Amino acid sequence: MPADYYRDWLRVAAEEALHFDLLRQHLRSLGRDYGDFDAHDGLWTTVERTSQDVLARMALVPRTLEARGLDATPPMQDRLCRAGDLRAVEILAIILRDEVGHVAIGNHWYRWLCQRDGLDPVQTYDRLAREHHAPRLRGPFNVEARLAAGFTPIEVDALTRAQLPERRCSQRRQLPTLSRNSAVVIPSPIPDL
């Protein structure tokens, strides 16, 4: 793969590490820590399952599982907002912003591979999802975030025909800007994601 492929995923790794630190700091501020709660390892299992096939890796990890995170985050923010944990809502806004970029990188390299190998992206995705037992995706889908992450309207349409989740928490709509050096988080209003 070209050098840019590795540069892109190193950037993603750095952002994932930042997400972990933000969540761990927050857990510690609440008197708990990483490892205190059960978590599934679906993403890592899929990473291992696709370790020999870069096309399947792009299809299944960023374009399926990380993209699922785009859908799951706003409802999670709503629940945390209702529970009064606004710091967690802010952290999830940072993660959502960065994950749009991760999925976009996955889409970029998935399409690059399809073009290189003369494959149809939609049919190929369906085949890979079947072969690798990808989880069946259920709505509601975060259509705006998926489009921002490089899914085509045709792909989103085929996926969804669903409605966006109802927005119940205005806090969720604030996307923080993050100073990576100081880790200072400054919420700022943004258009809908």
Ligand SMILES: [Fe+2]
């Ligand atoms: Fe990610």
